[in-house]
Amino acid sequence: MDADQVRNMEEFAAKCGVSRPTVSKYFNDPTSVRETTRKRIEAALERYDFRPNIYAINQNRRLTKNIGIVVPYLADPFFAEIARRIERHCIDSGFSPTLFSAHGKPELEIDILDALRSVKPAGVLLAPLGRASDRSHIEKFCADVPTVLFDSNIEGIGSAFIGSDNFQSVPMIVDYLCRTGEPPCFFEMPPVNPNANKRRNAYVKAMEQLGHEPHVIRVDGRGWDFEDVGLRGGKRVIGEKKFVTNTVLCSNDRLAIGLLSAAFQLGERVGHGEDCTLRIAGHDDHPFSRFTCPPLTTVAQDYEAISNQSAETLFELIETDERRQTRTETLFEGKLVMRKSA
């Protein structure tokens, strides 16, 4: 006989024996109604499993409980992993996260932000494309919506930035490589985001401080197919014997994975053993770096800390809705992960 499903909050409130606004209060905060009425509502909830219409809820609210998570390239497991953690954090804090990927395209990044606007999100967590991003467009967006940048910094944009400290992590692995063998050269593609640039600069500085001459080798390649760039570029560089030392530090793991593949295909033995001809190191501790052949020596980014801090910073921003004037930058240290490749 419970075929009489309730169609809206009005009908549901009638079943509860309270007024609609009381039910409305309950859904906004169950503790805001008296114990006895809460019980009555929850009893009715069991029978009718009524759920408020989220469109009607959000229609009048200036801000919703939605949070946008925007990453530059979701097919990269690094972003998939960090997005997963942020997503969970948002859900646990009572928000409704939605995941977007720019798929490496600046136009898409713009489209996503435009679409996000009409969802009236409480806040947005944005890992921008970087150099390809439309700076002024993102700036306008950040002026309207509380936004925290992560992974890739754009100077002065957004209310905060959370990422890795490249000027700690890169010198650390450079130091390690110098202690254990020949000083590394630096293997990079045209930098699509500021991290790549910073890492190169950090590499140069670290080498100079250690009294070595830096060598930067750049290969062509656009877009976000880093492995492919590493493979093609690596093949050419190895073939032409352009690596001036037997040790190569790549600007990220995905590039290193491509270079590893190139080295393997050209018969180079990669690793730190006696019989090896090449040492290759990466940066990020990409989820697949444990499974490369040989396993990749790299610097682990602190996924957990970056995800948590990004989310928490945004939550703070949302609560103290007076947009704060001081933009903070939080950088976490990387950890050296010594595996077989270097």
Place this chain on the structure above:
Amino acid sequence: MDADQVRNMEEFAAKCGVSRPTVSKYFNDPTSVRETTRKRIEAALERYDFRPNIYAINQNRRLTKNIGIVVPYLADPFFAEIARRIERHCIDSGFSPTLFSAHGKPELEIDILDALRSVKPAGVLLAPLGRASDRSHIEKFCADVPTVLFDSNIEGIGSAFIGSDNFQSVPMIVDYLCRTGEPPCFFEMPPVNPNANKRRNAYVKAMEQLGHEPHVIRVDGRGWDFEDVGLRGGKRVIGEKKFVTNTVLCSNDRLAIGLLSAAFQLGERVGHGEDCTLRIAGHDDHPFSRFTCPPLTTVAQDYEAISNQSAETLFELIETDERRQTRTETLFEGKLVMRKSA
């Protein structure tokens, strides 16, 4: 002087010099208003860049333009890639897709479907977890929302299924492996989804038809960390010399990537050359399979066809809203991708 921003459709209609419902009609279908009024609205649109409140729009509509895309594990680039294509297809067709990942957890899959319900989606594209999925829960969902399953089939659930034809692809690579060397054994983990099962059965059948004795080697491992399972299991199996032939067909590429890593670490030379001790093949043509060491011989799933067909099938379903009774299954053939590993 255009500081006087319009706050709603009423005000915007006034600026246009037409009534609000006419503006409403325009946004639902610009061609449904007279040429002259369309011009007026579009002229006003330039000046005020008004956007209708999507919550108010969707409040009354029985169905929205939203489409849910649900995948079991987004950190798997296979799903990231297929989701990317479907997403694009939906946008190009005027829908608003939203991406969800169950992260390998059945509870999350249920949560996602429940959350989707309240978004009143026009339809859902679902790649279910498979065996771990709560069948009856998904069944109820499909009864309410037009749903197309892809990648992983659950018999009788959803209005259609689109995937790969394992009984074509597996015999093909088994045949190839037999023609070029020793008949393969089959390396699998406990099947988390029906594909793994079907592939094993297809392997056994193919071997028998070719007059060889099938050998299935199963390793432990739960969850979706396939590479890790392949690495651990592979190390043990290789160490204990349990592979009865020198050729191994893995139930998917991710497992193969783990096995390749195990082989490398134990000093096995993988490939089809004279000096090699092990041949390893996979299934799927995972985006990273080109970059393994050696590059992985595998069967390519037709990403493009599966994505397109899934989306198109759903669109049809949405338009002919009478839920059709005949559940269709569309299977696409795989293509042999010969690389170095086998």
Place this chain on the structure above:
DNA sequence: ATCAAAATTTTACGCGCGTAAAATTTTGAT
């Protein structure tokens, strides 16, 4: 130019909720 039919626009009402202000109930001190 006229007028019925067709196309388009406007009027009028309703959707399912949020929320400030008013009304009621409960609390807690005496």
Place this chain on the structure above:
DNA sequence: ATCAAAATTTTACGCGCGTAAAATTTTGAT
């Protein structure tokens, strides 16, 4: 038991749109 203060609930109104029905304008044949 009484009563003011505090907590809670209800009344009353509004949000920004969709949409059926009524009103108006345009079309096109004569």
